[in-house]
Amino acid sequence: MFSPSSSFGSTNDNGVSRKFIDLLVEAINGEATAIGFYAEILTQVHGDQVAYDNVKHAYDDERKHFRQFSRLYMKLTGQEPRVRPKRVAYGSLREAYRLAFFDELEAQELYNKMYLMAKDRKIRDIFYGARNDESEHSQRFQYLYHREERK
Numbered sequence: 001m002f003s004p005s006s007s008f009g010s011t012n013d014n015g016v017s018r019k020f021i022d023l024l025v026e027a028i029n030g031e032a033t034a035i036g037f038y039a040e041i042l043t044q045v046h047g048d049q050v051a052y053d054n055v056k057h058a059y060d061d062e063r064k065h066f067r068q069f070s071r072l073y074m075k076l077t078g079q080e081p082r083v084r085p086k087r088v089a090y091g092s093l094r095e096a097y098r099l100a101f102f103d104e105l106e107a108q109e110l111y112n113k114m115y116l117m118a119k120d121r122k123i124r125d126i127f128y129g130a131r132n133d134e135s136e137h138s139q140r141f142q143y144l145y146h147r148e149e150r151k
């Protein structure tokens, strides 16, 4: 553990840099944004079980990531993260799936970077798991996008 005021140098006791903390804030906000985005999609696909199940799977994972990342942030900084989710605007479900697909790719890239930056085994495991989840989500959204196209 370290105190944020005294040891926010290049690295702290956990081998985590200031840059890593900044990326963690970005990750937390990305997860919060995805939770709101997918919750909105879920309200629109109640009659479509395939769409509902796939989006719900991603939604549940994002909630898990949000909890894991927030806990990690509190452990590393001793503070609660300031969460600022963005509203994702879309005109059609097809557009929503396309946006979600690219968001998932961005998240994979970010978590891959954070995995490589982290030295601590437990922190690495969190980002390894999250990266794999996002990889799976991107495939689910790609499937839904093409499925929507054929309707």
Ligand SMILES: [Fe+2]
Binding pocket: 031, 034, 061, 062, 065, 107, 130, 133, 134
């Ligand atoms: Fe996620």
Ligand SMILES: [Fe+2]
Binding pocket: 034, 058, 061, 062, 104, 107, 133, 134, 137
């Ligand atoms: Fe995801």
